[in-house]
Amino acid sequence: xxxxxxxxxxxxxxxxxxxxxxxxxxxxxxxDNGRAGLDAIxxxxxxxxxxxxxxxxxxxxxxxxxxxxxxxxxxFVMVSACSExxxxxxxxxRGACDYVTKPFQPxxxxxxxxxxxxxxxxxxxxxxxxxxxxxxxxxx
Numbered sequence: 121x122x123x124x125x126x127x128x129x130x131x132x133x134x135x136x137x138x139x140x141x142x143x144x145x146x147x148x149x150x151x152d153n154g155r156a157g158l159d160a161i162x163x164x165x166x167x168x169x170x171x172x173x174x175x176x177x178x179x180x181x182x183x184x185x186x187x188x189x190x191x192x193x194x195x196f197v198m199v200s201a202c203s204e205x206x207x208x209x210x211x212x213x214r215g216a217c218d219y220v221t222k223p224f225q226p227x228x229x230x231x232x233x234x235x236x237x238x239x240x241x242x243x244x245x246x247x248x249x250x251x252x253x254x255x256x257x258x259x260x
Contacts, residue, residue: 122167122237126150127157127183128199129176133222137170137199140229154178162190168236170229171216173200173207181210188215195236199224 124146128134131152138150149164151157154175161169161183169187173180184196198211201222208219217239218232 122146123164124148124233125157125160125164125166125169125194127152127154127169127175127180128172129153130172133172133199136226137229140226141170141233144230144233146233154180154183158183158187158190161187161194165191166194168195168197168233170197170199170233173198173202173211181207181214184211184214184216195239197229197232197236199229 124141126134126137126141126148127150128137129152134150134152138148141148146168149160149166151160154177157169157171158178160166171180171183171187175183180198180200184198187194187196196216197218197220198208198216199220199222200207203221211219217236220228220232
């Protein structure tokens, strides 16, 4: 069982995504706006977050970017009616482990959720530090 955050601003989709996650035995927290969902990810660091690409208050790709920094252990699945290759590639580059297009079949969501949880998670690499060497001037 995993903690899952679901963010979608369309109530029937939010309810369906939540029910699908619960049917797999997961604890679900559902949010109908991006800012509240992002705050929950920051606070709870869930194992998985299902995020709608286009939300009314904030872009799903922006949530993905901000949430990855705040919760590096969370795996993200982008869910969207947008199937443009550019959006899919951007989501994957920003750290989504899967991208499911709407309308979807229930097994697409449960499969994406299962793959996200099965994916070994490695913490992001430590930031590179600069090495500065100061050489004193030689006395003449």
